[in-house]
Amino acid sequence: MKNKNGMLVVFSGPSGAGKGTILAEYLRRGTEAVCSVSATTRKPRPGEIDGVHYHFVTKEAFEEMIQKGEVIEYTCYNGNYYGSPAGPIRKLLSQGKDVILEIEVKGAKQVRDRFPGALSIFVMPPSFEELKRRLVGRNTENSEEIRGRLETARREVAMALDYDYIVVNDVVSDAADRLGYIIESARCSRKFNRDFIEEVLENA
Numbered sequence: 001m002k003n004k005n006g007m008l009v010v011f012s013g014p015s016g017a018g019k020g021t022i023l024a025e026y027l028r029r030g031t032e033a034v035c036s037v038s039a040t041t042r043k044p045r046p047g048e049i050d051g052v053h054y055h056f057v058t059k060e061a062f063e064e065m066i067q068k069g070e071v072i073e074y075t076c077y078n079g080n081y082y083g084s085p086a087g088p089i090r091k092l093l094s095q096g097k098d099v100i101l102e103i104e105v106k107g108a109k110q111v112r113d114r115f116p117g118a119l120s121i122f123v124m125p126p127s128f129e130e131l132k133r134r135l136v137g138r139n140t141e142n143s144e145e146i147r148g149r150l151e152t153a154r155r156e157v158a159m160a161l162d163y164d165y166i167v168v169n170d171v172v173s174d175a176a177d178r179l180g181y182i183i184e185s186a187r188c189s190r191k192f193n194r195d196f197i198e199e200v201l202e203n204a
């Protein structure tokens with residue numbers, strides 16, 4: 001007997017820290033974890049596909065989702081709504097699949113408050129200079145947006161110590177290794193097994 005539910009994994013870090021790259025490497029290794037597809041009111045970037053990278057929705061549709069309780073958390077980030085749809089997440093967890101939420105710090109706090117069994121991991125860039133270099137290098141934001149993202153990054157890093165684990169993204173494959181170890185050890189953690197232990201005691 002064991003906890004048969006999947007684990008809810010919150011994965012945050014400043015824009016440009018490499019969350020997406022680490023996750024892609026981790027998933028490429030054949031784990032059964034699934035990344036939740038968020039809803040957002042942000043416009044798609046070139047190459048982004050509706051339903052794959054995000055569910056791109058209107059402000060009205062997003063506000064309706066909030067009202068109906070169809071997101072487990074949401075936030076307004078750089079002027080756009082972002083949120084994690086509740087239905088698919090609950091279904092995957094009940095099927096025993098780990099669900100990874102790649103979300104920013106305010107949403108992460110909502111998840112930690114609502115789901116005490118969730119695992120939370122914060123990805124750090126090796127330095128701020130490196131973060132700036134990566135943001136400039138990926139060429140998806142103009143210089144004013146980059147300044148805004150660096151400012152946001154400073155505020156986000158200030159919340160890193162609220163998370164269970166910190167992963168520094170120095171070398172992507174090493175960071176993906178560490179993510180794997182963290183998830184496996186969290187499966188044996190007290191907080192993930194609380195309901196299971198209580199269930200065992202009730203039937204003892």
Ligand code: 5GP
Nearest residue numbers: 038039074075077082083084102103104107
């Ligand atoms: P981007 O616009 O670069 O795709 O995402 C901006 C920020 O929003 C990133 O830090 C990303 O992790 C975060 N984000 C993406 N989806 C969600 C979500 O569903 N909820 C919250 N709270 N943040 C999200």
